Amino acid sequence: MKRLTKVMAGAAAIALATAGCAGSGGGGSEESSGGPRTLTVWLMNGSAPETLTDALNKEFEGANEGVTVKYEVQEWNGIQDKLTTALASQNPPDIIELGNTQAPSFAALDVLTDLTADVDSMNGGQWLQSLKASGEWDGKQFSTPFYAANRSVIYRTDMFEQAGIAAAPTSRQEWLDAITKLRAKFGSDPQFQALYLPGQNWYTLLSFIYDEGGDIAEANGTEFKATMSSPEAKAGLEFYKELVEASGTTAPKDNDEQNPEQAGIYGQGKVAMMIALPWELGTAAKDNPDIEKNSSAFPIPSKNAGETAPVFQGGSNLAIPVNSKNTDLAKDYLRLLLSDKYQTQFAEAGMVPGASTDLSALDANPVSKAMAAASKNGRSVPATPTWATIEAGQNPLKDMLTAYLTGVKDIDTATTDADTALDAAFTG
Known part of the structure; x- marks a missing residue:
């Protein structure tokens, strides 16, 4: 895309x-x-x-x-x-x-x-x-x-085993619990990250918003109205921040998963999890051939135990x-x-x-x-002719994430500003 x-x-x-x-x-x-x-x-x-x-x-x-x-x-x-x-x-x-x-x-x-x-x-x-x-x-x-x-969560099976995590998480809470165990086991290494999660990975954010029952926008025929300031979207954004803070990730808050390329970071062997597309593991293995045999994956968990979160496809x-x-x-x-x-x-x-x-x-x-x-x-994202220009340009979802995660804006201001920018783009 x-x-x-x-x-x-x-x-x-x-x-x-x-x-x-x-x-x-x-x-x-x-x-x-x-x-x-x-x-x-x-x-x-x-x-x-x-x-x-x-x-x-x-x-x-x-x-x-x-x-x-x-x-x-x-x-x-x-x-x-x-x-x-x-x-x-x-x-x-x-x-x-x-x-x-x-x-x-x-x-x-x-x-x-x-x-x-x-x-x-x-x-x-x-x-x-x-x-x-x-x-x-x-x-x-x-x-x-x-x-x-x-995307799914690609993880190090050997690190999970050493941290005493017997099974892949099947809920958000189990995911957070796994992060706690991983940091307890490997946290003395200043380069270790339980989860590599950059600030502008809006594809992942959508899973949390969808899981809360929200969406980017609502359609009325061929017209769209942004809904990032809805309670559901805010709840998804709040969980994203919770995950960033719990994981101790050192990923930049003002860039996405390609800058720097997260597969390369994972391939360095100091990261226990990344939220990625399947072929990113192959990219990581180019520099670290052993990492592929020590990796597996699980779907992004839902807040509801035993369910998977909806995913951007x-x-x-x-x-x-x-x-x-x-x-x-x-x-x-x-x-x-x-x-x-x-x-x-x-x-x-x-x-x-x-x-x-x-x-x-x-x-x-x-x-x-x-x-x-x-x-x-x-x-999928809103089926509007303007979406690709939104994604290619100054993506309001990325701006919203960075502003909220860095504290430049509170959640109400960040989401309201995102709605304003999205609505302008939808009608542009």
Whole structure:
């Protein structure tokens, strides 16, 4: 999601270029089904294993005589400008991958095909709710889920054992108790951190807010009103501060988990826990190969014992440009890609499939297993065209966290100011 940060760049150009060209229903002047046809598919680098896409394309071509799949892997760097140009043209690719925070922006510009009537035939009964929501705009479905990922608590099993912690925490209180035991055991080392938690990890904050019953904003049709000053959101923010103070983390309060990169900090061997995506453990292991075999994970615990907290779920969606000349073929391709057969292969590759409730393939790895357990309670950010610019710019959630954690603002002022900034961005 963070790689797709310039979502609104070129928005006016798209709107002008496509005005009067096609409606949101798609299905423009498709090529004759009697002759050769080419289906152009753009997926992003690293999104799908090559073995999967090779098999998928071969099967699709075999089932559709005269059809050739022109499969093109795109790089994240510069993709916004490339999509802007492609979607404004009369000859765009037939299927595109979009970051889930990016999807509402293009849907609102009327450049994506309306897939509302096709949801059921595309395995819609098994879609991840968070990605389904990110593909909706004004009551219609403009993109499908593709794959997702969410954070869990990656921890040092050897440190837990030495601190006398017999099992992974299954509630907030057990989590705090584990931190107390870890600090009692290892706290004499000034470099030790029971939990590395930077001040601006707003993805983690959302779990606590969701767990309290709150959200970033509430929707009224296509309009959003920020709700960070609600009692529920404040309670989530208060627990974040409690966790920071209990853990004794030395992480900066004015930066996020990428600055410095938390995986590198964890890899130094002085941190017992980090709240991270599964592949961050692999990054940590590059400098410390032994750390992977001594690590496991558990879902972010809920305040309710035995439950997992809801998690922010990021990932990608799939869409059909409204000016595609092969809307019928593109829909058939999506039906095949979103079928149980290929969704299972996504899970086997270590990703949360966007259209499958069978996540058993992720159980083979303890870190992926924790992600899968939490993914069933995934949530998304507000499905507004302005969200990606909020995330890319002076993110009010980050400002709020730093101001509150450092004492520059009390909780009422910090959350009210965040609401003001978010509301301005929602209407910008």
